[in-house]
Amino acid sequence: MSTILSSLTLTIPEKIYIKDPQSSKLGRRILEYSIQLIRQEGLEKFTFKKLAKKINSNESSVYRYFENKHMLMLYLISWYWGWLEYKLVFRTNNIEDKEDVLKRAIIAITETPRRDETFGFINEEELHYIIVQEYSKAFHTKDVDEENENGYFIIYRRLVERLSKIILNYNPSYCYPLTLSNTVIQGALKQNFLHQHFKHLSDFKETDEEPITKFFQNLIFNSLK
Amino acid sequence: MSTILSSLTLTIPEKIYIKDPQSSKLGRRILEYSIQLIRQEGLEKFTFKKLAKKINSNESSVYRYFENKHMLMLYLISWYWGWLEYKLVFRTNNIEDKEDVLKRAIIAITETPRRDETFGFINEEELHYIIVQEYSKAFHTKDVDEENENGYFIIYRRLVERLSKIILNYNPSYCYPLTLSNTVIQGALKQNFLHQHFKHLSDFKETDEEPITKFFQNLIFNSLK
DNA sequence: CAAATTTAAAAGTAATACTTTCATTTTAAT
DNA sequence: ATTAAAATGAAAGTATTACTTTTAAATTTG
Numbered sequence: 009m010s011t012i013l014s015s016l017t018l019t020i021p022e023k024i025y026i027k028d029p030q031s032s033k034l035g036r037r038i039l040e041y042s043i044q045l046i047r048q049e050g051l052e053k054f055t056f057k058k059l060a061k062k063i064n065s066n067e068s069s070v071y072r073y074f075e076n077k078h079m080l081m082l083y084l085i086s087w088y089w090g091w092l093e094y095k096l097v098f099r100t101n102n103i104e105d106k107e108d109v110l111k112r113a114i115i116a117i118t119e120t121p122r123r124d125e126t127f128g129f130i131n132e133e134e135l136h137y138i139i140v141q142e143y144s145k146a147f148h149t150k151d152v153d154e155e156n157e158n159g160y161f162i163i164y165r166r167l168v169e170r171l172s173k174i175i176l177n178y179n180p181s182y183c184y185p186l187t188l189s190n191t192v193i194q195g196a197l198k199q200n201f202l203h204q205h206f207k208h209l210s211d212f213k214e215t216d217e218e219p220i221t222k223f224f225q226n227l228i229f230n231s232l233k
Numbered sequence: 234m235s236t237i238l239s240s241l242t243l244t245i246p247e248k249i250y251i252k253d254p255q256s257s258k259l260g261r262r263i264l265e266y267s268i269q270l271i272r273q274e275g276l277e278k279f280t281f282k283k284l285a286k287k288i289n290s291n292e293s294s295v296y297r298y299f300e301n302k303h304m305l306m307l308y309l310i311s312w313y314w315g316w317l318e319y320k321l322v323f324r325t326n327n328i329e330d331k332e333d334v335l336k337r338a339i340i341a342i343t344e345t346p347r348r349d350e351t352f353g354f355i356n357e358e359e360l361h362y363i364i365v366q367e368y369s370k371a372f373h374t375k376d377v378d379e380e381n382e383n384g385y386f387i388i389y390r391r392l393v394e395r396l397s398k399i400i401l402n403y404n405p406s407y408c409y410p411l412t413l414s415n416t417v418i419q420g421a422l423k424q425n426f427l428h429q430h431f432k433h434l435s436d437f438k439e440t441d442e443e444p445i446t447k448f449f450q451n452l453i454f455n456s457l458k
Numbered sequence: 459c460a461a462a463t464t465t466a467a468a469a470g471t472a473a474t475a476c477t478t479t480c481a482t483t484t485t486a487a488t
Numbered sequence: 489a490t491t492a493a494a495a496t497g498a499a500a501g502t503a504t505t506a507c508t509t510t511t512a513a514a515t516t517t518g
Contacts, residue, residue, distance in 0.1 A: 027495090032495085034495085034496075049375070050374065050375030052374065052375065053375065055473095055474070055475080056475080056476085057474085057475090060497095065496075065497075066496070066497045066498065066499095067475095067476085067497095067498095068476095068477080068478085068496085068497075068498085068499095069495080069496055069497065071475095071476070071477085072495080072496080075476095076475075076476080077475090141373055142373060144369035144370070144373060145369070145370050145373060147426075148366055148367060148369060148370060148426070149275065149277065150274070150275030150277065150278065152430045153430055156430060156431065161431070165431075165433070165434060168434050169434075183436065183451070184436045184448050184451065184452075185436065186434050186435060186436045187424060187435065187436050187437075187448050188448075188452070190423070190424070190427055190434060191416070191420050191423075191424070191452075194420075194423055195416050195419075195420060195423075198415070198416075198419055198420075198423075199412060199415070199416070201372075201373070202415055205377045205378055205381060206381065206386070206390075208390070209390060209393050209394075209411050209415060210411060210412065211408065211409045211410065211411045211412050212412075223409050223412050223413075226408070226409065226456070227409075227413070227416075227452070227456050230455055230456040230457075230458075231451070231452050231455040231456050232455075233455075252464095257464085259464085259465075280504095280505070280506080281506080281507085282505085282506090285466095290465075290466075291465070291466045291467065291468095292466095292467095292506095292507085293465085293466075293467085293468095293507090293508080293509085294464080294465055294466070296506095296507070296508085297464080297465080300507095301506075301507080302506090
């Protein structure tokens with residue numbers, strides 16, 4: 009993606025944060041370095057105290073932006089889904105051929121991200137890494153239903169719906185567009201995780217290029233034809 | 234499944250526990266009631282203290298069986314995978330037709346379990362519920378690689394490999410048997426979760442019978458044909 | 459029945475996840 | 489440039505958690 013759109017910012021549902029972290033220097037430092045620190049320590053051992061120390065700030069200051077680390081994680085996850093949505097739209101824009109649109113959509117969602125300068129202070133490559141490791145913990149809580157009502161997952165919903173429409177557009181008689189859309193989006197993350205930590209449960213070789221994308225393209229086009 | 238085999242017990246890797254919970258009355262009570270309590274409270278709010286109170290025992294006694302709640306969860310998850318493996322083998326045993334074998338395998342893995350008397354003190358229906366909600370938390374830790382080396386996930390591995398062989402047997406030229414096998418096993422759990430908590434992201438109606446099974450059968454057979 | 463093992467009760471420790479208070483700095487408005 | 493408002497930092501405080509230790513009582517086993 010180009011740096012032309014570098015003034016773009018992704019909008020995250022207000023209820024997720026106390027004070028908008030994109031609105032201040034400290035807030036942006038919190039986002040930038042929390043990704044680094046979560047990657048280093050893992051979500052379990054990551055604390056606001058450690059983060060504050062890392063950015064030469066104070067625990068209580070971090071708490072003024074996010075209620076707790078769970079909410080910070082929800083913020084980062086929303087950011088990630090928003091970014092995927094943006095990629096999806098950008099890459100399929102102005103394309104006529106329905107098969108081509110679906111092909112490009114699958115690539116946008118399943119490819120391994122490289123550092124991308126579009127949104128300045130977020131390192132997309134590193135964010136992808138922590139999403140792969142940690143995202144399901146933020147979903148799978150006792151309070152999902154309540155959090156869902158609060159709109160915490162609205163960006164994910166939009167992403168799934170967008171992809172499902174592209175699927176349905178390609179094959180209008182397919183019965184499971186939403187289910188397949190979910191399967192691709194979440195399955196891609198899961199396969200990344202398995203490929204990293206359970207090599208023997210993966211069919212891919214080190215030399216394969218974007219094997220996860222290839223798997224899902226094969227799966228989807230065979231399934232929809 | 235019948236109750237004929239009620240004396241069967243599933244073998245769980247030794248390293249997961251300190252003292253085998255299947256070997257004593259207290260141990261079995263720990264397993265039985267931990268499932269209930271995790272379901273009630275969610276894994277986050279579940280503590281050994283609460284569990285001990287529920288079974289009229291003591292915190293320190295529970296710690297003599299499991300190092301911590303993470304290990305208890307790994308035990309329950311291994312038990313679940315072991316149970317799926319058992320179902321898979323039992324249901325496909327003596328069947329000749331390769332397509333039929335694969336069909337039955339998909340059912341065994343993706344169907345919604347009912348209370349099954351095969352293994353006495355474990356409520357399979359309730360276990361399935363907590364696996365759907367919580368299992369990915371036990372996978373996605375900073376220590377996966379180490380835990381993997383310790384053999385904590387060996388039963389999962391066996392299950393994935395078994396299903397992948399059935400897939401490959403049905404279509405020997407298919408390139409991604411392991412990846413597809415993982416996608417089905419983990420995807421089925423994920424779809425259960427979505428169906429429960431994100432109804433609008435699901436194509437299924439309340440009246441559909443075993444829609445998740447149908448989705449995966451459609452996906453796999455279209456993809457392998 | 460005696461010895462070995464298991465369990466219960468209670469108290470203790472270190473870390474975590476916040477909260478509160480108050481002083482200081484920064485920013486924004488006139 | 490002055491002042492009020494807002495944001496930040498430092499430090500101390502609280503409740504809970506996750507686990508450990510010790511000792512005594514109960515249970516099992518040989």
